[in-house]
Structures are given as C-alpha cells and as structure tokens.
Amino acid sequence: MKKRLLILEDGTVFTGTAFGSERASQGEVVFTTGMTGYQETISDPSFYGQIVTLTYPLIGNYGINRDDFESITPAIRGFVVRELAKIPSNFRCDLTVDEYLTSKDIPGIEGIDTRKLTRIIRNKGSVKAILTAADEEVNVEEIVAKLQTTPAITHHVREVTPKAAYPSPGRGKRVVLIDYGMKHGILRELNKRDCDVLVVPYNTPAEEILAWHPDGIMLSNGPGNPEDVEEGIETVRNLIGKVPMFGICLGHQIFSLASGAKSFKLPFGHRGGNHPVKDLRTGRTDLTSQNHGYAVDIDSLKDTDLELTHIALNDGTCEGVRHKKYPIFTVQYHPEASPGPEDSNHLFDEFIEMMEVEAGKGKQHA
C-alpha cells in the first residue's frame, strides 16, 4: 500500500493510502454529502477541475457498473474517501472504484479523516489542494506556496463541452440541448419522453440553433463560474423569447446572466442529495440533488424580467427563476437526479407541456 498526501493550501497535510492513478493532481477540493451515488458523482462533468471528497465514510460498496455513468470521461481531478471497498457487492458490479479510477488515470486517497477535511472546507470556503505521493522529497512548504499562488482555473466549460454537435434521435419534441458539461441524466430524461435531441457545444451561435427549428432548448448543467461562459451567455440572450427554454444548474445561471441578473460564489457550495428547495408558487418543498459552487443573486433579479420561483430552504439562495413574459424556466438543482432524490423529475414533464402549449399557439397563429 502506497502512502499518499493530500496537501491543502492552508498547510494542512493528510496522510493516507493511495489508490487509482499514480500521478499527482491539483484542484479545488470540495465535499458532497450523498450517501449513495458515488459513480454518478465521479462521472459528473460539473466536478471538472475538482478533487472530490465524500462525507460518507464507506465508498465503493456496490462497485462500478456499466449503467450509472453520467459522462463518458470523468472530469474530477481526484477522489478522497475515508474507506474504499476492496470487495464490492452488488449484482450489477463490474469493477471496483480503484480499478475504474486507475483506468481513467484519476488519483485517489483513502484512510484520512474526511470529516476534518469537510470541516476545513466548510469553514474556509474554496480550498485548493494537491494529491501527491508521500515520498521523501515532498516539500510541503513549497507545495503550499505554489498552491497559494496558483490562480484558480477558469473557463471550465470549454474543457467538457462536446467538440461538435450530435443527435440523439426521437419522434417527439425537437430539443436542442446546449451542453456545458451535461450529465447523461438530462439526455436520459428527454429521451424517456421521446424527444428528438440535438446536443450542441456551448458556443453554438443562436442562429445555428434556431436553424434546427427546435420546439425547445435545454440548457445543461456544467462546471465553473457562469461569468466565464461569455459566448454561451450571448447565445442564450439571442434565444430568449424565440423558443421555450428549460435550464438546469449552470444552464440556469447562464440564462439568468443573459437576462441581466448577477451571480456570486457561494462560501462552500451545495453538493449532495438532501437539499430542500421550496417552490414559492405551490409552497411545497422538494428534496433535491445539487452540485454548484455559484448562485444567482436574488437582489439582482429585480431589474430583470425574471421572477424568483424557488429558494433553498436552508440558506435562502436562488434555486429557480421563470421569465415573466416568455415560456422559460430554469432551476439551480438537478431534476434529473442521478444521483439523488427524484422528487422534482416532474419538471421535465412541465418542459414537454410548455413546448406543447407553444406549438399549439403556433398552430392557432397559422
């Protein structure tokens, strides 16, 4: 068993056991509180550039299966757990987490006090860290100094958006899905509703999108700061009012920015499967799956055409908006779940209905 270090920019050093890739890796370390769903988490592109730690201590118990990936290539920079199961047990299990991460060249560390790490992140907010082998030459001070001076990575979306458009055909509503780092779950939900989906890169111009005559546009989740995604914001701005739209996570933020709102970085983000979100219109609270480090500033909505529809019950931050004039709604959380609760899955049905209503209107005009 090889020793490995997780060194934080504040100088904290965790010594644990290495698994996965042997290389060193650097990134922002974040925690997620979901007790199941590590496979989806590992493969969620929204974690691009991040070293992910899970607060639940026993990870890998049911292994890795062929079905539950949320992307083809995992985008995480590292994986931190208290204990990794050596012998998983589940009828769908194909690989261990270690085997999978090794094959994807992602380093991991186990055996550390992940609750201590979580508390550091909670108290300090964004924390940069490095995963490195625990050999004699390690100069912690040097590494810490380097971490402190390394600028945070930006423009994450460019790294995870597809290089070119591709279709996922169906016979139902034509949906253009702008992929900022999409989880497969979104595509799965649209396909389940027989949508004829065209997945396009984040910087596809609005005209090109409209040329496909979509019934609706889906704005996907994705990693990083929405302000970085300038071309994406521009595209969405030019689509508002032309086609029904539904946005999730980064898609929600990009739409909000395109509508004139502002975003900000949360102290330590919302990551996990137990976040209550209140629907201000129905008064009902859904438990939601979340993974975001930025949020839309509620105060900044007042000079826009946006109406606040959802708030996070715990910290009161913006979890969803709706356009006052056009058929557009977006949410900060993940109705596609995977992983996490499926309470708000009905939003996809609402999107389909919205497209149907619009199509109906079109006929009337014609």
Add this chain to the structure above:
Amino acid sequence: MPKRTDIETILVIGSGPIVIGQAAEFDYAGTQACLSLKEEGYRVILINSNPATIMTDTEIADKVYIEPITLEFVSRILRKERPDAILPTLGGQTGLNMAIELDESGILNELNIEILGTKLDAIHKAEDRDLFRNLMYELGAPVPESDIIHNMTEAKALVARIGYPVIVRPAFTLGGTGGGICYNDQDLEEIVTSGLKYSPVTQCLLEKSIAGYKEIEYEVMRDAADNAIVVCNMENVDPVGIHTGDSIVVAPTQTLSDRENQMLRNISLDIIRALKIEGGCNVQLALDPYSFNYYVIEVNPRVSRSSALASKATGYPIAKLAAKIAVGLTLDEIKNPVTGSTYACFEPALDYIVAKIPRWPFDKFESAKRNLGTQMKATGEVMALGRTFEEAMLKAVRSLETGQVHLELKHAEDNSDSWIEKRIRKAGDERLFFIGEALRRGVTIEQIHEWSAIDLFFLNKFKNIVDMEQILADHKNDKEVLRTAKRLGFADKKVAELWDTNEATIYAYRKENGIIPVYKMVDTCAAEFESETPYFYGTYEEENESIKSDKPSVIVLGSGPIRIGQGVEFDYATVHSVWAIQEAGYEAIIINSNPETVSTDFSISDKLYFEPLTIEDVMHIIDLEQPIGVVVQFGGQTAINLADKLEENGVKILGTTLQDIDRAENRDKFEQALHEIGIPQPLGKTATSAEEALVIGKEIGFPVLVRPSYVLGGRAMEIVYNEEELQHYMENAVEASPDHPVLVDRYLTGNEIEVDAICDGENVLIPGIMEHIERAGVHSGDSISVYPPQKLTQAQKDTLVDYTTRLAKGLGIVGLMNIQYVISQGEVFVIEVNPRSSRTVPFLSKITNIPMANIATKAILGKSIVEQGYPTGLAAEQKGVFVKVPVFSFAKLRRVDITLGPEMKSTGEVMGKDATLEKALYKGLVAAGMEIRTEGTVLFTVSDKDKDEAIALAKRFSTVGYRIVATEGTALSFEAAGVRTDVVGKIGAKGQTLLDLIQNGEAQLVVNTLTKGKQPARDGFRIRRESVENGVPCLTSLDTAEAMLRVIESMTFTAEQMPKAEVVH
C-alpha cells in the same frame, strides 16, 4: 402552515407496560411528543399505565393519568377532561389499537374528539391486510403473493396455490405475535392455529416467503402540506425472514446503489402520501439481491422502534417533530433542532455508520427456543456508531454486555463444524458469533453466504475482523498494527488476549503512543452546517470535536440495553440524576449505549456520549472530560460493575464508596456488617464449590435459596428443596469458584417487604415501605407490590424503619439504597441490600411525590436531605392504595416456563391506584392485560403441599359463583372439603382433558403450582404454556390468585346491589 388554534387540549395515549415488541422507545417518543406539544402551548393530558417511565412524570404533561389503557378507563378520562383531540400515534400498537376501539365505541363522535396524526382510515389501510394490498396495488407497489385466511381450510387451499415456504402474519398483533415461517404441513397447522388465536380479528396473512431478499427500511415523515422526507434508511444484515426487531441492522444502507435507493425511496414516499399520514411512518421493503425486483413487506403508520433507532442514528428527533406536524406545523417551517440553523424539511446525511444489535433474553430463559423468525424475541437493543463498519459492529457487540467483546463464542472449541453450520443456516441470537468462529476455522465467505444468504459485503467485513486477529497476533507490540486494529473497533481486552498481556497494559501503551479515540459530533448533516448538538461518538480519527468546557462536570453512567431485570426504571433514575446534577450547577455528561431511551436523547444532558459501557470506552471519555467524579448508582448493575475498575484508574466514584458498595454486595463482608450493626438475616453461607454448597445446605437445612453473587434480576437464583436438587444446580446452573462464589441461604417463607431509602451520610429518608402480595421466594420484580403496606403492624414498621436507617448509615450509603426484607413468624430479616437505585424508584417517587433520584443525586453532590428541604425518617403515608403489577412477555417466548420464582421473568410493570386495595388491584391487573370476570370457570392443578391453601381459595371462588374444575386428585380433596368440583382428565387421559378445556376457552383462569422444586413436571409445564398460548391467565402463586379473588369478591359485592336500582326504574 401555522399550528392549529382550534384545538387546545390534546390527550396523548402512551404504550403501557414494556413488553417484547414494545419497549422503552415509546417512553422516548412519548416524552418527546408531550414536551413538544407543551412547547407549542397546548394543554397535554397523558394516559399511560406504566409508572417506570419519564413520560408519566408530572412535569412532562399538564395532567398525567397512570391508569389502565382500556376502553373503560380511557373513556372515563375523555369524559372528564373533554380534550379536543387525541394523539395515538406515539403510543405504539397499543395507542393505535386504543384509537380504533375508542372510535368504534362511538365516544369520539359523541364528544366531538378528533384523532390527530394518522387518520383512522389510514390506520386501517396500513394494518388490515386486504386494504393494504389494495392500496399497494393502486400505487403499483409489488407485494408478495399472499392472501388473507380466516381458517385452516383457507390456509391449505392457498398453500396449494403458492407453495411453501409461506410466512404467517396475524393481523393486529404486536411484534408479530403468533406468526412464523412454515416449510411444511406440520408447521402450517401449528403456526396458523396460533396466529388465528392471537389475531383479535381472527385473521392471518399467508404470504409467499421471500426469505433471502435484502431487508431495507425507510423512516419517512410527511406533513399536512404534503412535504415528505426520508429521515433514514436502514439495511438489515440478516436478510428477510427475521423480524426487524430481531435483526442486526445498519444505517444507512450499505449495498444499495443510488438507483436502488431512489427506487425504494420513491415508493416509500408514495406510500406515506397515499396514506395521508401526518407524522412518521416506517416502510419495510424486500429487495432481490440479483435484480431491481422489490416487494413492500409492511407499513407501520406510526412512530415505531425503528423510528427511535433512526432518531438516535441520525440525531433527527422524529417523535418531537411528528407531534408538531400533528398539530398542523409543516416541515419547512420547523427548525432542525440539531443544527438550529437549517430546517426540519431535509434528509439527514450521515458521515458514520450505525450498527444495532438486539439484546435477547436467552441468557435468562435457557429453555427458550433461540431460533429467530417473524416473531420478535428481543427485549432491548444496543446501538453503536463508528467510522468503519467493523468499528460500529464491534462497539455494538461489547455494548451488549453479554460477556463478549468480540466476534466470538464463549466456548468456541466445544462446537463441531457441523453444529456451526447448522447455527449459521438457521438464524438464532448467536449467529454473528458463529459466523466469526466459522471464519476463524477457514470457512469462506461464499460458503457462509450460501448458508445464511447474508450479503457478501457484510461477511467480508466480518472477515476483516477475523483476519486482523491474526495480524495482531503476528505483530505483537507493533503500534501501527494496533492503530489499524483500533480503527476496526477492536477492544483492548481482545488485543491484550492476542498479545498475552492485560487490558490495562494495552490501554497505557496506547496512551503513550497517542492511539486514543477522538469524538465526532452527530449533527444530521455530515458537517455541512455548523451545529452545536452535544451528541458524540468515539472513533479513531484525527480531529476531536468534543471540547471540554470550563464548568465542573459529573459523568453519569447509563444502564445499557433493556433486559429482564434491568429495565426502563434505571433509565428513569439516570435521567433524573442528570437533571439534578444540572440543578446543582454542574455539567451533566451521560454515557449510554441504548438507542431506545430518554437518557440518550441529546437534549436531556449537557453532553451525550453514545458509547459502550466498558471500562475502556468509559475511561477514554473520563480522560478527556476530567469530571469531578462519576455517578454509578443509577445505571443498574451495568454501572455498578464498572465501579472497581474506575477506582483502580483513579476515578472518583461519587456517593456510596466502592468499599461500601462491596460491603453490601460481597456476601461475607455483608454478613459481617450485619453482625456488627446487629440486624438478623436468614442463615446462609458462601460456597465456592459444589461440595461446599452441599455441606452448607445440610448445615442450615432445606429448602435453601441459591444464587451467584453480584447479579441483577435474580439471574440463576433458585429455591432448592433437597440435596439432589442442590447438586444439580451447582453442576448445571452456575460455575462456582473463589472468584464467583455462590450464596446458599435458608429459604424463609413469609411476607416480603421492600424499602427504598436515601442517605446523605447523616440522615436517612424513607419515602415508603412496600409489601409484596406474593410471599418470599418470588422475585421482587415479579411480585405485585403494594403501597402502603396493608398487613404490617406498627411495631413491624418501626423495626423496618430502624433497620433501614441503621443499614444505610452502617453501610455508609450516600445516595440510594434498596432493601428486601422478609417477615417470617413475626420477625424481620434482611434478605438483600442493593447499594444503588432500584426498580421501585420511579413507582415510589411518583406515588409519594418525593423525587428520589433527584434528592439522592444532590445528596451525593454534598447537599444534605435536610438542606434540600425534605424530612428524614419514614415519610408520611399517602392516601389511597397503589399497586405495581408485573407484566410478562411469555406469549413471545416459546418453551419458557412461566412459573414465578426467585429468578425474574417479567419485562415490564403497570401501576394501579385507587381508594382501596381491591380497586387498585383491579386496575393493576386489568392494565397488565388480564381480564377479570365476575363469573366463569377456574381450573385448579396444585401440588400436594398447596392443597389446604387451595381449598380455601376454591371455596371462595365457588361462593362468588365460579365453576371449579380440577384433575382427579385435587378434585377429591376439594369435594372432601365441601367444594363442588367438576373433574377433568389429566393430560393424556381419555375424554376431555384439561388441555382441551384451556384450548376451547372453557376455563377463564388457571391456578397451577409447581409439584416440587424447579424440575418442571412435564404436565405442569404444558398446562402453563397452553394457558399462555391461549391467552388464559395462569397464576402460579396462590397469593396472586388470592389477590385476584379479592378483586372478584369486591366486584361481585357491588354487582349484587344492581337489581335494586333496576326495580326503582
């Protein structure tokens, strides 16, 4: 939604006495609920017959009725108090059944009383199997192929269709009473017959067995605005087939992927929404290990044992919030009491693993069937938290206090391989330990999986534990290996064994090398939000979160799992001690391992450590907290047994000193002390071998009372009548040795008296004297206890006060003490002194209004009784008569002999109070579940030595109009004495036998006494079991029979007055 303002007064129904399947968890739930409703400004009225609970303290509700939970008495309270609503969902199955009965009687309609929480139709939908299956069908939730049957013919027809194995689940019973799994026709015949008998609606569900599936539970909550959440999910280590109360359970689920988890979560939420439950609900599911197929097994539309476990496992107080939801508040407006900053509408995230292991009574009931199935048998449970599975499991194992600290059997080498296989194939209470032994013998986890269907994930974890034993053995004094072993939860005791040293050496070695646990907070949110919950568990990690405060602190040791002999009474005293410590200005810290209790509610103490009560785990906390001392006298024998090791470690025991504890508990020292004080005790001596015991027996004369020293609940205590029996006892029941001496006492027949007292070192306060209905020889916990005494002369009372005072002072008691006396031929003898809190403390505290545990704690902390404003000596007697009646769980435990004797067998108790002894007894007996009829048939089968006494009783039964039936011998002597008696055949005789009489329900009461000593004559045993299995009260003490007779006589007397009244009409 704001809380309701159209209701002011709410009646909460408690769960009654502790029985198997319904234990202390409802004291916890009920207490939380009452306090929660009061907090919202409602007037709360409580009915509960159980005096041993915190719930029935007068501070918990605005008005407390300790009355029988029967239609008669609850109706009377409803009429008197006119509440606007009743809340029945926190009183277990008893509460729900009572709500149904009240509704059916029409009184709720008549008085316009609303049922809060779960509506009646939801209760019916969840509990009536037909309605339940229809609902599941509507929701598209699969249920195992099954049908309701009402008789044997229907049962056979169904089995012909779906095949064996089938599970029998009787409708409306608790803990699955009367149910079981049938593999063949004979099983079917037996189990269906018993199931139909136990179901109050003569209805059983027969269902295709899905044994081997994963058993998963979801604890869900919903409010009136339809917000619904999952508080916790749990996975049973034992697959489907064993009652969840008897299963080893872990939280959260371990082997489910997110997809499986969400699938089961969705259906659980669909179910609670469909039932429109406003409060908590438990959903049990079975999941195929090889596919996404699943079945809904059961839904409990109320707070349950599992919800108490879920509350302690997550920190999320389900009962407290269920009560708030019941009055209209919604989850999104109630603050999460743990974080104080977030809302209750969220799902707790755990960053530790929780293990629960049931505590079974088989150590006391050695003859009981130890197989586990659909009928629950455990009396209590322990919970442990850890950061690894192995740690949580091993901590839970040592929390059980069964002598094991590890995954091993006591005499492992005595078991053959085939026996081990058998005990793993067929689940029993020790399966976990048999698995440990099998692994040690090299059996593969795959093989064990084939035998047990336990998931390989769990088996692999057990294997890690066994593998570490070898690693430790191969690496003596290797501190890195030791650290790894500690992270896997190994006890120092086990390490010491492997390293050929002792526990203290390992402890010291670890301290030197910095291998000590840290304490992590249980905060419901995996550290995502800042919390200030003072709820901690120990684990071997880096960061410690439990910070010692500047305030001087006192640690109180709890009493561990509920078992026969150490019940909820000790938790009651523990909680009161904690409160008193706080009142005295100290920080009160509690250590306990029982998830069911009030004491492990983190809002009770300043700090709660959920840890095993072993010297190692307790010392770690003491090292950290540096308390001014430790209080051991409220946690029953569990805490007392730790006293000497604590003192060895330099810890101050507050109150009665260790030497004085020992003086009361060590037989020789006690005898000497009594001699010095000048108080008589029955002749007796200590034996360290069988030979010695026989010599003593001959010397003092038979019958003698024999028992091991240092035990609680009279474990292994017996009355033996001759040398042969004594020999048998010494060879089979105990292992006598110089370290474990056996006490041999002259058995004195007479009136048994129990006294609890408080001493501050100078003065003694005796709140009251209690008298037992049953003569000496029946364990005090199994006797009906009466306050104030009815048969004592003033002179005897004076003697008792004098002796008690002298004993308290002479033994150096500071705090509580409990003394048992026997009055034989007018003379008072001391039988036993317990230098600690006792079972009768809550009963006596409640009836005398003297908060004994509180006063005792303050006395321990240095405030005298007088300074506290209490009188000394015997307190003034209260008006009225109060009785404490034991409650048994024999129906749940096959093959257990119900005969009362020196070994305690009851699981709980109720209180009856009224103006006269007869009225109080009536209430007590009714509350204990006995039906008292003014007419009927009483069956006598008594031993020769009891015949004369029995004749007197039979006469009186006959006079009030009872038909007397007896077997030939007894009948002859009755007839000879002029009592008309019908003769019935003995077991095996031709024609109608007494078993037929019992089975056919022709006898309403059975009086049966043992023919001789303990050796149960097979017939007598069968008669008693047959009575239990048919729900016929069977009295094995003539004193109990006499008490019941007195009640009947008093009732008959009033009945005779009725015709006059009719004439006036």
